[in-house]
Amino acid sequence: MSYDASFETERLIRAAGRCPELSAGLRERVIAASVRTRTRVERRLRWDHTLAVCGLLLWLGIFIHQVTTFPLGLPRQREFRRQVVAVGRLTEDPFFSGSDAPGIATAIRKSNSAWACVEAASDSRLWKGRLLRRCLSG
Amino acid sequence: MRFRRCAEDLLMQGVAALGELHDLCAPRLVRYAMTLSRNQQDAEDALQAGFVQIARDPRKLANARQPWPYMLKVVRNEAIKILRKSRSLPLGDEFDSVAATSDEAPPELEVTESVRSAVGKLPPAQAEVVALKIWENMTFAEIGTILDVSHNTAASRYRYALEKLTQLLRDLSPEADHVV
Numbered sequence: 001m002s003y004d005a006s007f008e009t010e011r012l013i014r015a016a017g018r019c020p021e022l023s024a025g026l027r028e029r030v031i032a033a034s035v036r037t038r039t040r041v042e043r044r045l046r047w048d049h050t051l052a053v054c055g056l057l058l059w060l061g062i063f064i065h066q067v068t069t070f071p072l073g074l075p076r077q078r079e080f081r082r083q084v085v086a087v088g089r090l091t092e093d094p095f096f097s098g099s100d101a102p103g104i105a106t107a108i109r110k111s112n113s114a115w116a117c118v119e120a121a122s123d124s125r126l127w128k129g130r131l132l133r134r135c136l137s138g
Numbered sequence: 139m140r141f142r143r144c145a146e147d148l149l150m151q152g153v154a155a156l157g158e159l160h161d162l163c164a165p166r167l168v169r170y171a172m173t174l175s176r177n178q179q180d181a182e183d184a185l186q187a188g189f190v191q192i193a194r195d196p197r198k199l200a201n202a203r204q205p206w207p208y209m210l211k212v213v214r215n216e217a218i219k220i221l222r223k224s225r226s227l228p229l230g231d232e233f234d235s236v237a238a239t240s241d242e243a244p245p246e247l248e249v250t251e252s253v254r255s256a257v258g259k260l261p262p263a264q265a266e267v268v269a270l271k272i273w274e275n276m277t278f279a280e281i282g283t284i285l286d287v288s289h290n291t292a293a294s295r296y297r298y299a300l301e302k303l304t305q306l307l308r309d310l311s312p313e314a315d316h317v318v
Contacts, residue, residue: 009304010272016253017273019165020178027160030186034193035153041194 141206149200153193160189163206167213169273173265174217176258180224184217191216204280211284214266256306264299271296 144162147155164185171181191212192199202208257265263285270281278289278296285292 005304006300009300009307012249012253012307013257013268013272013303016250016257017169017269018250019169020172020181022165022168023178023182026182026185027157027164030160030164030189031153031156033186034156034189037190038153038193 141209145196145199145202145205145209148192148196152196156189156193159192163209166274167209170210170266170269171213171217173257173269174214174262175221176262180220181217184213184220187216187219188213204283207276207280207284210270210274214284253303253307256303259306260299260302264295264302267292267295268299268303 141159141162144155144159148159167185167188168178168181171184172178175181175184188209192209199205199208199212257268260268266285267281270276270284271278276284278292281292281296282289287295
């Protein structure tokens with residue numbers, strides 16, 4: 001194909017490149033559809049954010065609950081276990097076997113020989129009682 | 139530059155900037171989409187779907203390195219989706235029908251319709267390269283980015299298209315008689 005021919009063809013095509021007349025109401029239709037979509041997306045985003053915040057709060061609540069009720073630190077657990085084992089060794093109290101957590105705490109508290117350890121363990125709540133029982137049985 | 143500013147406005151102002159964006163580029167986007175869809179209704183539907191895509195996430199357009207080619211690509215994808223759905227019209231129908239009604243049209247309009255008819259007879263892959271190259275003044279590299287092909291492929295499609303068009307338009311241009 002000669003250069004002149006292709007140049008002339010390009011010229012003709014360029015000249016014919018006027019944009020089409022758009023249909024009446026197209027502008028409104030396009031903008032309305034876009035706005036509708038955008039509104040829907042924003043609503044979904046808001047809902048997603050709300051869910052995320054709720055999830056975060058829930059997680060935070062569980063975390064705080066765990067922190068305040070569970071001995072998370074390993075050294076603290078080890079120390080507690082050591083004390084409990086010491087109490088278990090020192091006390092021959094029959095109340096230990098099969099009693100519930102408050103019973104165990106009471107039994108430990110009654111034991112004069114392990115009083116120091118009892119002091120450490122006496123603020124125990126129910127979970128500590130369970131741990132105590134587990135430690136003593138193990 | 140103006141298109142980029144519009145894209146950034148869309149990100150900043152939200153849907154309030156859609157009108158300006160539409161006024162700026164809708165006719166050109168429809169013209170381009172028509173090279174694929176072969177009829178104006180489908181091209182306008184592609185335009186609408188493209189705008190919806192942009193409204194869904196305006197950041198993509200605003201952050202695009204080349205917003206205008208990105209916009210063309212979005213509309214192209216939508217036009218292809220519509221084509222797939224409607225199992226596309228036979229090639230050139232719409233352009234032929236337009237050309238057939240131009241008996242009483244002025245000479246320039248007749249030439250215009252003949253050219254459009256000729257472009258409509260090209261395979262869509264070649265027609266869109268012609269539209270992007272000649273009507274949108276894009277480089278082959280930019281065209282390649284939009285069409286997901288190499289710039290060499292874009293260039294060869296353009297060359298084939300131009301050869302076919304030269305043959306089809308031979309009657310219209312005396313210079314084009316020198317086809318080798």
